[in-house]
Amino acid sequence: MARHLLSLWDFSGKELAAMIEEGLALKKEAAAGVRHQDLAGRTIGMIFEKPSTRTRVSFEAAMYGLGGQVIYLSSRDTQLARNEPLKDMARVMSRYVDGIVVRTFGQEIVEELARYSSVPVINALTDLHHPCQILSDIMTVIETRGDIAGRRIAWVGDGNNMANSWIEAAARLGFRLTLACPEGYDPAPEILARAKAEAGERITLLRDPKEAVREADVINVDVWASMGQEDEAEKRLAVFAPYQLNAELLEAAENDPVVLHCLPAHRGEEITDEVLEGPQCAAWDQAENKLHIHKAILRRFIA
Numbered sequence: 002m003a004r005h006l007l008s009l010w011d012f013s014g015k016e017l018a019a020m021i022e023e024g025l026a027l028k029k030e031a032a033a034g035v036r037h038q039d040l041a042g043r044t045i046g047m048i049f050e051k052p053s054t055r056t057r058v059s060f061e062a063a064m065y066g067l068g069g070q071v072i073y074l075s076s077r078d079t080q081l082a083r084n085e086p087l088k089d090m091a092r093v094m095s096r097y098v099d100g101i102v103v104r105t106f107g108q109e110i111v112e113e114l115a116r117y118s119s120v121p122v123i124n125a126l127t128d129l130h131h132p133c134q135i136l137s138d139i140m141t142v143i144e145t146r147g148d149i150a151g152r153r154i155a156w157v158g159d160g161n162n163m164a165n166s167w168i169e170a171a172a173r174l175g176f177r178l179t180l181a182c183p184e185g186y187d188p189a190p191e192i193l194a195r196a197k198a199e200a201g202e203r204i205t206l207l208r209d210p211k212e213a214v215r216e217a218d219v220i221n222v223d224v225w226a227s228m229g230q231e232d233e234a235e236k237r238l239a240v241f242a243p244y245q246l247n248a249e250l251l252e253a254a255e256n257d258p259v260v261l262h263c264l265p266a267h268r269g270e271e272i273t274d275e276v277l278e279g280p281q282c283a284a285w286d287q288a289e290n291k292l293h294i295h296k297a298i299l300r301r302f303i304a
Contacts, residue, residue: 005115005122006302007108008130009169010195017136017173023297024140024290031066031293039304041068046098049125050076050105055264055288056125056133060102063295069303072098091117100303121302128162128227129189134263135166137294138221139174141287145259146218150175155217155258157181157210158244158271159237160188163223163263171204172196179205181213183240210244211253220254221261222246222271238270247273251281259283 009017030037045064049057052075061071079090091114094101100121103111108129115122124132139149146152154171156164160182168188171178172195180188187193187206197204207213214220225241226234246260260272260282268274276282 003115003119003121004302005111005118005124006132006298007111007115007122007124009132009135009166009173012173014173014175017170020294020297020301021136021140021143023300024136024294025143027296028140028290028293037066037296037300038068039300040064040099043069043099043303044097045069045071045100045102045299045303046094047071047073047102047125048079048094048105049073049103050110051126053104053126055291056104059288059291060125060295060299063292063299066292067296067299069099069299087113088117090114091122092119095119100299123298123302126162129165129192130169131162131166131263132169133295133298134163134291135170136298137290138167138261138263138287139170140290140294141261141283142219142259144286144290145283152176152218153216153256154178155181155214155220155254156222157213157220157246157250158222158241159186159225159227161223161227163221164188165192167221168192168196168204172199175203177203177205179207179213179217181207181210181244183244184208186240210250214250214254214258216256217254217258218256219259219261220246220251223263224265224267225271241271245271245273246276248275251276251279257281261287264288 064071095118102123102125104125106128108127111124142149156167165188225237262284266272266277
């Protein structure tokens with residue numbers, strides 16, 4: 002029976018740490034010129050209802066770098082737009098490819114595909130979770146700050162899919178997470194409640210961004226209006242303005258924190274150009290690490 006990566010809840014802390022450690026090892030090997038062919042003769046299907054630059058290129062480059070092949074399908078290339086049942090798509094795709102990478106809207110889509118697929122389904126983003134991104138982000142934290150356990154991570158802004166997956170990671174990997182979100186834009190309550198039941202006081206939700214970043218080793222931000230929320234963009238600009246990561250907010254942090262942004266960044270909105278281009282920002286290493294963590298994920302699930 003295939004094992005899927007639908008959210009970080011699917012794995013123990015030990016399993017998540019092993020994936021991250023493998024990503025770090027693969028990055029070192031790539032720098033040393035080591036090449037792998039673990040997935041020669043294997044093929045993944047990538048179903049992307051939501052377009053992406055970094056996620057698509059990093060998954061494709063990872064699969065090709067491991068000797069495998071990729072079939073990319075946008076929403077117009079599948080029968081989803083014409084209401085083919087997901088269970089039918091899953092059962093057919095399973096007979097063509099060795100794994101399915103999905104970037105879509107509803108979490109129920111990846112869950113139903115996984116229910117009927119006989120090959121692994123990997124969640125490359127839904128509106129509820131973004132597990133692969135968080136694994137590459139934690140890989141970046143380890144590179145810049147050392148062991149993740151006990152670190153203080155701050156999330157500033159929307160309680161979106163990224164925030165949800167950071168909450169799950171905090172519950173499983175032992176670091177402290179403080180989130181600062183405007184009222185009405187909190188993370189998914191069921192995810193927060195489950196994580197707090199596991200992690201207790203290590204996970205905190207606040208309203209004041211300066212309080213959230215004060216002791217942080219890492220500050221995370223993301224866009225204020227995600228794909229599919231374009232009609233809310235103007236309202237969100239006003240609501241989230243006090244949550245911008247700018248020089249003033251960065252100065253409120255006492256531990257010279259690393260700045261993370263999963264990109265693309267809206268400069269002058271959730272982050273200023275000064276901070277994004279500043280010496281504390283690791284967004285470019287963070288983006289590169291998607292390639293290496295995706296290799297680790299593909300080796301683990303497809304090989």
